[in-house]
Amino acid sequence: MKSIARYSHSGPPPRLLVVEDDRIVALDIQKKLQGLGYQVVAVTESGADTLECMKSKSVDLVIMDVRIRGDMDGIDTALIVQKDFGVPVVYITGHADSPTLNRIQDSQPFGFLLKPFGERELDTVIQIALNRHNLEQELSASEFRNRLLFELASDGILLADHTGIVKRANSRISDLTGLAKTELLGRFFWEPFEVDTESLAVDRGKVRFVETEHKPAEGPATPVELSISVLPGGMIQVLVRDLRNQKKGQEQTQLLARVFDSIVEGVFVADRSRNLTTVNRAFMAISGYDLTELQGRNVSLFRSPLHSRSFYSNLWRDLERQGKWEGELVLRKKNGEEEEQWASLSAIRDDNGQISHFVGIFIDLTERKRYEDRLYYLAHHDSLTDLPNRSLFGQRLDRALNRARRSGQRFAIFFLDLDKFKSINDTYGHDAGDRLLCETADRLRRTLRKGDTVSRFGGDEFNILVEDIRELEDVTIVADKVVHSLSEPIALDGRSYSISPSIGISIFPEDGTSAEELLRTADKSMYRAKGEGGAGYRFASKKLNLRSLERELLYSGLEQGLEKEQFIIRYSPVLSVSDGTCIGAQVGLFWNHPELGLLSSNRFQKVLEESPAAVRFSDHTMERMLSDMQSWKTSGLALPMMLLSSGSACLHPDAMMQILERDDLDPSYFLNVAMEMEERGWRTLVDTHPHCLDILERKGMQVAVRDPGTGYLSLQELNRLPLSLLKVGAERVHRMEENPLERSVFQITVGMAHSLKVPLVAEGVHSENMLNLLQELECDAYQGSLSGPPLNAEDFAHQFL
Numbered sequence: 001m002k003s004i005a006r007y008s009h010s011g012p013p014p015r016l017l018v019v020e021d022d023r024i025v026a027l028d029i030q031k032k033l034q035g036l037g038y039q040v041v042a043v044t045e046s047g048a049d050t051l052e053c054m055k056s057k058s059v060d061l062v063i064m065d066v067r068i069r070g071d072m073d074g075i076d077t078a079l080i081v082q083k084d085f086g087v088p089v090v091y092i093t094g095h096a097d098s099p100t101l102n103r104i105q106d107s108q109p110f111g112f113l114l115k116p117f118g119e120r121e122l123d124t125v126i127q128i129a130l131n132r133h134n135l136e137q138e139l140s141a142s143e144f145r146n147r148l149l150f151e152l153a154s155d156g157i158l159l160a161d162h163t164g165i166v167k168r169a170n171s172r173i174s175d176l177t178g179l180a181k182t183e184l185l186g187r188f189f190w191e192p193f194e195v196d197t198e199s200l201a202v203d204r205g206k207v208r209f210v211e212t213e214h215k216p217a218e219g220p221a222t223p224v225e226l227s228i229s230v231l232p233g234g235m236i237q238v239l240v241r242d243l244r245n246q247k248k249g250q251e252q253t254q255l256l257a258r259v260f261d262s263i264v265e266g267v268f269v270a271d272r273s274r275n276l277t278t279v280n281r282a283f284m285a286i287s288g289y290d291l292t293e294l295q296g297r298n299v300s301l302f303r304s305p306l307h308s309r310s311f312y313s314n315l316w317r318d319l320e321r322q323g324k325w326e327g328e329l330v331l332r333k334k335n336g337e338e339e340e341q342w343a344s345l346s347a348i349r350d351d352n353g354q355i356s357h358f359v360g361i362f363i364d365l366t367e368r369k370r371y372e373d374r375l376y377y378l379a380h381h382d383s384l385t386d387l388p389n390r391s392l393f394g395q396r397l398d399r400a401l402n403r404a405r406r407s408g409q410r411f412a413i414f415f416l417d418l419d420k421f422k423s424i425n426d427t428y429g430h431d432a433g434d435r436l437l438c439e440t441a442d443r444l445r446r447t448l449r450k451g452d453t454v455s456r457f458g459g460d461e462f463n464i465l466v467e468d469i470r471e472l473e474d475v476t477i478v479a480d481k482v483v484h485s486l487s488e489p490i491a492l493d494g495r496s497y498s499i500s501p502s503i504g505i506s507i508f509p510e511d512g513t514s515a516e517e518l519l520r521t522a523d524k525s526m527y528r529a530k531g532e533g534g535a536g537y538r539f540a541s542k543k544l545n546l547r548s549l550e551r552e553l554l555y556s557g558l559e560q561g562l563e564k565e566q567f568i569i570r571y572s573p574v575l576s577v578s579d580g581t582c583i584g585a586q587v588g589l590f591w592n593h594p595e596l597g598l599l600s601s602n603r604f605q606k607v608l609e610e611s612p613a614a615v616r617f618s619d620h621t622m623e624r625m626l627s628d629m630q631s632w633k634t635s636g637l638a639l640p641m642m643l644l645s646s647g648s649a650c651l652h653p654d655a656m657m658q659i660l661e662r663d664d665l666d667p668s669y670f671l672n673v674a675m676e677m678e679e680r681g682w683r684t685l686v687d688t689h690p691h692c693l694d695i696l697e698r699k700g701m702q703v704a705v706r707d708p709g710t711g712y713l714s715l716q717e718l719n720r721l722p723l724s725l726l727k728v729g730a731e732r733v734h735r736m737e738e739n740p741l742e743r744s745v746f747q748i749t750v751g752m753a754h755s756l757k758v759p760l761v762a763e764g765v766h767s768e769n770m771l772n773l774l775q776e777l778e779c780d781a782y783q784g785s786l787s788g789p790p791l792n793a794e795d796f797a798h799q800f801l
Contacts, residue, residue, distance in 0.1 A: 013039050014060040014130055017053060019077065020092070021045040021069045025115075029063065029092075032119050038126070047072030047080075054085050061110075061129055066093035066100060075103050082107075086326050088133040090125055092117070156240035160189045163751025164200075164236065173240055176224065178216050188715050188752070189238050193224065197709035198732075201744030204230045211243070266341070266362035272355050274299045274316075286341070286362060288334030299360070304330040304338050315345075320355060323347045331362065382456040384434055385441035393455035393463050397515045400467055404508055412475045414464035414482070415504045415522035419534040421460040424497055436497060439490050447485040448478065463519070469507070473606040479503060479537045480610075487535060502530035503537035511540040554607045557593070562613065562620060566592045569624045570790035573800050574643065574761055574783045577774050582800035583759070583781050584641035584674075584725075588790050589621050601647065609652070618655035622665070628793035629669045637801040639669075641724060643704055645676040653677065653685045657692055660699050667699050674724040676704035679712035682721070696722055704761075707732065709749060718756060726753040730764020730784070737770065743777065750778050 016038050020026035026043045033040050041057045044050045046069040050062070062081055066074040078089040090111035091104055104112060110129035113121060156173030160166045169184045177184070177192045190197055195212040202208035208228045213221040227239040260267065266283030270276050276294045284290055287302065294301075303312065307330060319325040329343040341362040348357040380392035388396070400411050418440065425433035437460065444454045444462065453465040466478050482501060489496045504525025512518040521540040529538040561567060567589060574584035591599040608614055621644075629639055644651050656675060659665070675696070677685070682705060685692055696703065702724035705713070728749055735742045753760035759780035765771060766785045774782055791799065 013037050014126075015039045015041045015058055016126070017041055017050070017057070017059045017062045018043045019045070019047075019050050019062060019068060019074065020065045021067075022065075025065075029122070032122055033063075033126075036119060036123050036126075046070030047074075047077035050077050051080060054081060054087070059085070059087050061126060061133070062087055062089045063126075064089050064091055066091055066095060066104065075107050078109065079107055083326075086324065088129045090129050155242075158184070158189045158238040158240065159231075160236040160238065162234045162236065162747075163755055164188045164190065164748050165751075165755060167235075176222060176240055176242060177214050188709075189236065190226075190709075191714050193226065194221070194711065195226070196711065197748060198742075198745050200226075200228060200748070201741040202228050202230060203740065203744070268294075268299070268360045270299050270358045270360070272357065274358060277357070283362065286331065286333070286339070293334075299358075302331045302333075304332045306330045306338065319345050319347055319358070323349075329362075385438055385456050387441050387444075387462075388453060388455040390455065390457055390463075393453060393457070393465065394515065396453050397465055397518075400465060401508065401513075401515060403467075409467075410469040410510075411508050412464075412466040412469055412478075413506045413508075413518045413522045414462075414466065414479070414537075415457075415506075415519065415526040416462040416464060416482070416501050417503075417526055417530060418460040418486070419500045419502055419530065421499060424499070425460075428495070432492060432495075432497075435492050436490060436499070439492070440486060440499075443485045443488075444482065447481050452478070463522075471606075475505060475507070477606070477610065479505065483536060500535035501537075502526055502534040504529055504540065505537055506540040553595070554593075554604050555611065558604075558608060558611050558617075559613045561591060561593070562616060566594070567617070567620060568592060568792070569621065569628065570792060571628075571796040572783055572790045573787045573796070574641075574781050575787045576781050577762075577771065577779050582640055584643055584761075585796065585800075586643045586645070586783055586790075587621065587625055589617070590790070605647065614652060615655045615658070618651050618659060621651055622656075622659050625673075626665060626669050629672065630666070631793065632797055632801060633669075635797070637797055639672040640801065641702070642673045643676050644673060645704075645706075646681070653681065654689075657685075657689055657695065660695050660701065671700040671702075674702040674704040676706060676727065678706045679708055679710045683712040693721065708752060709745075715752070715755075718752075723756060723758050725759045725761055725781075726756070727761040727763060733762045733764050733770070736773065743773075746779075747777055753780070754778075 016033055018026055018029050018033070018040060020029060020043065026045075030040045030043055041059060042053050044053050048070055050064075053059075054062075062078070064074045064078050064081075068074050068077070072080075074091065074093075078091070081087050081089055088110035090113065091109050092113045092115060093100065093104075094115040096114060110132055111125040113125055156176045157168075157170045158166050158173060159168040166184050166187055166189050169181045171181075173184065174180060179192060184192070190200055193212045193214050195210060199210055200208065206229070208226075210226040210228065211223070212226060213223045215221045223243040225241040225243055227241070229237050231237050260278075261280045263280055264282055266280065266286040268276055268279040268283050276297050276299060279287075279291060279294055284294075287294070300312075315325055323346065325343075325345045327343060329341055330338050331341050331343075332338050341364065344361040344363075346359045347355050348359060350356040380389055380395075381387065382389045397413070403409070404411055418436075421433065421436065424436060437456070440462070441454070441456065444464070448454055448464065449466075451467055455463045455465075457463045464478075464482070466475060469475055482503065486499065486501045489498050491497075504522040504527070506512055506518045506522040506525065508518060511521045525538045525540045529536055532538070568591075570588045570590050572586040572588060573582050574586060575581065576583055589601045591604055593599050608617060625642060625644075629642065632639060644656070646652055653675070660670075682703070689695075701722070703721045704725050704727055705718065705721070705723070706727045707729050708718065708726050726749065728746060732742065732746070736746055750760050761781045761783065762774050762779050763782075764784045765774065765782040765787065768786070771782065771786060788799070
């Protein structure tokens with residue numbers, strides 16, 4: 001790393017003020033600073049002493065402990081020092097808790113040191129702070145924009161083979177990722193970055209640009225741009241560009257113009273005659289003028305009669321003499337309105353010391369913004385329950401309508417009324433009623449999903465907006481939770497109150513395409529639910545009510561169906577692409593329902609997940625499968641690899657871990673069993689059960705990973721698993737037929753599997769054309785309707801073993 005240039009200016013060495021209430025620590029810092037050649041003008045212990053010292057002494061930089069004596073802590077004191085005295089502040093602290101770090105970050109310090117620290121760290125942070133502060137007074141307009149970025153750097157380069165395995169890497173990539181070259185070699189090129197492998201496919205002769213970021217073990221993420229291309233011979237070249245300093249493919253001057261334009265504060269640059277040369281978009285938004293109207297105009301255009309002539313005269317005099325002026329300034333806009341801004345004006349001098357330009361930075365006053373935000377919050381939230389009110393709910397409903405129309409997704413509106421509330425309110429008084437409403441609001445907050453919205457519509461009526469609906473079960477699960485949560489007795493002042501909700505539900509777009517329609521149909525459905533006795537919910541759609549009743553039928557029949565042996569196991573073959581031989585069997589749980597017929601697991605899985613009997617079903621599936629395997633083995637048949645997934649087999653990973661701890665199951669059969677999950681599922685299981693891999697290894701059970709390459713597991717982590725195979729789901733397989741990019745991604749997954757020395761299985765194969773494509777892409781095995789229907793143990797053995 002290059003050394004930081006020493007802060008230099010005419011006159012004595014930099015004058016520093018140390019604010020530290022621990023005398024020993026303060027003396028140690030003072031000694032270090034003096035040893036580094038700095039002048040320590042004073043050491044103070046409190047915010048009040050610091051501000052008094054700032055009034056009487058000339059200070060270039062303040063070194064501020066976060067926790068000091070007095071009513072003000074270091075952060076509050078630093079804000080005043082930077083605002084009133086224009087002196088940069090560097091924080092020192094021994095506390096690294098999130099609230100403290102967030103406050104430090106919000107105060108926009110010039111530097112930060114975590115105790116303990118050495119002289120080199122201290123000197124480096126001070127030099128950076130002093131140089132940064134000095135730049136505001138010394139740079140020309142072009143230099144000003146140029147130094148808004150960190151130092152421009154060359155690109156990192158990765159060269160990988162056709163499967164994506166890194167073969168060569170340059171030194172710059174190590175700087176960007178913090179990883180040594182040896183750590184990068186042999187890994188997939190996308191592993192150091194937060195990226196989905198599906199976005200990386202590229203055709204030969206073309207370049208694919210992907211914006212992503214690198215997240216180191218410690219510190220902030222680094223945004224980067226990957227430029228991916230296939231070289232002659234099949235090698236993959238990846239250029240990694242640091243986006244903190246430049247944007248893709250543009251020249252430096254264009255990049256600087258964009259950065260200048262993207263600054264959230266309003267900025268203008270004027271020549272020595274105070275005529276504007278350029279402004280950024282934020283300043284145009286503040287002033288109301290566009291660039292063509294401002295170029296060449298004098299800055300006096302923004303003068304307000306609220307400031308006197310002498311005010312402006314003194315401002316320019318101080319700016320030209322001292323090089324800087326800061327303070328509140330009323331800016332006159334194009335439409336004649338006047339707005340208070342915090343202005344930071346700097347004089348830029350050329351090599352001869354003559355003023356060449358002036359730079360102005362304008363920032364909205366924070367307190368005003370906070371005040372406005374508070375007013376907005378009060379205007380859009382219920383004063384009793386602090387829930388969103390009818391107005392805010394309407395805004396969110398309008399946004400949900402716009403999103404749903406664009407994306408084609410559905411959402412639900414709940415219109416909820418509390419049963420028995422009026423009786424309680426009349427009997428025990430309004431205070432009890434208000435507290436009951438507040439408890440109801442709290443329960444709804446705790447019950448609903450993070451992305452859902454609950455509002456108080458008025459009185460004892462509430463509205464709920466449930467977005468991102470894929471299936472009816474998503475709505476009924478939420479509705480069941482709400483009914484259960486609000487039906488629990490509420491204890492207030494030694495009394496127990498029993499209420500329940502009546503809920504009407506409307507679905508977009510089936511029950512309405514406007515906010516008014518959806519609310520009206522939900523309201524009608526609520527009254528229907530109340531008329532049927534309350535303590536429940538009703539859909540506006542008869543069809544959905546029937547589906548809800550079906551769901552209740554399935555839920556209530558689960559345990560009885562298990563006792564009456566209505567649940568059966570079926571096996572779907574996994575066949576070799578090359579010769580059609582059976583290499584495995586997908587285990588599936590089916591329900592031979594007396595009224596609904598034979599149901600696959602996707603029909604009742606969500607209902608089962610909510611049932612307390614879910615663990616018993618996991619035991620049932622495992623015991624039946626092991627029994628069939630024992631029968632096959634007794635008959636002298638070779639056992640295939642049995643694939644158990646939480647979807648088709650309704651086998652929850654947590655339950656699987658419990659089953660593996662049982663001593664009454666023959667462990668020898670586990671050698672032919674693979675537990676199948678997506679990468680995210682394996683990551684969750686490993687995080688929640690740290691010893692799960694030891695248990696799998698002890699029992700001899702293997703692992704199958706569905707849709708790898710999503711970033712939850714690295715190549716090294718996959719390699720440590722007792723891996724049996726990788727699988728690509730049906731959705732991705734189907735997209736390959738029409739999308740060449742999907743084929744490229746699939747080929748990368750094939751390469752990943754073969755590098756791990758395991759087969760790749762494609763799911764959902766229904767045609768000979770798809771089978772031929774899989775053979776062309778060197779896929780190892782497949783399953784789907786083309787491989788045959790699910791079979792009982794006897795028929796499966798007869799046909800495939």
